[in-house]
Amino acid sequence: MPIRPENRWLYPIDWQQISRSVRFERAGARCERCARPHLRRVAHLGDGRWWDAESKCWRSDRGKRIAIKGGFVLASVRMTFVVLACAHLDHDPGNNAPANLKALCQRCHMLHDAAEHRWQRWWNLFRVRAVRDLYEDPRVTRERIARVQ
Structure with a gap:
């Protein structure tokens, strides 16, 4: 690889x-x-x-x-x-x-690396969500969700 x-x-x-x-x-x-x-x-x-x-x-x-x-x-x-x-x-x-x-x-x-790849996928998603939490205004996010519903 x-x-x-x-x-x-x-x-x-x-x-x-x-x-x-x-x-x-x-x-x-x-x-x-x-x-x-x-x-x-x-x-x-x-x-x-x-x-x-x-x-x-x-x-x-x-x-x-x-x-x-x-x-x-x-x-x-x-x-x-x-x-x-x-x-x-x-x-x-x-x-x-x-x-x-x-x-x-x-x-x-x-197959050998499957568990490692699953963990890496989770970690990448976690980091993206954490960065989004730091830089997005939660009020704007709530307004977007309300508009969609």
């Missing part, structure tokens, strides 16, 4: 080398959670199951071989382009211990 400019200072100078080492040397250019390959188009069913073209089998969201029972609708198969990123498991960009870093595809990275 791209690093926001305001957070760039939290990462070490050699972050690109650390990230490359984790993604390609340790993980072998595959997601360490679901085993999707880096920079490849992958067919998937939207629920985590995906087609591994190299092994010619379906894999689960954890990378294990699975047999699809009952088939599936061909229209439900979608394609996605996989890009690996190096994720901090504890969400602390200052903690670059090898045990704290994992190579994850976009899907796994978003």
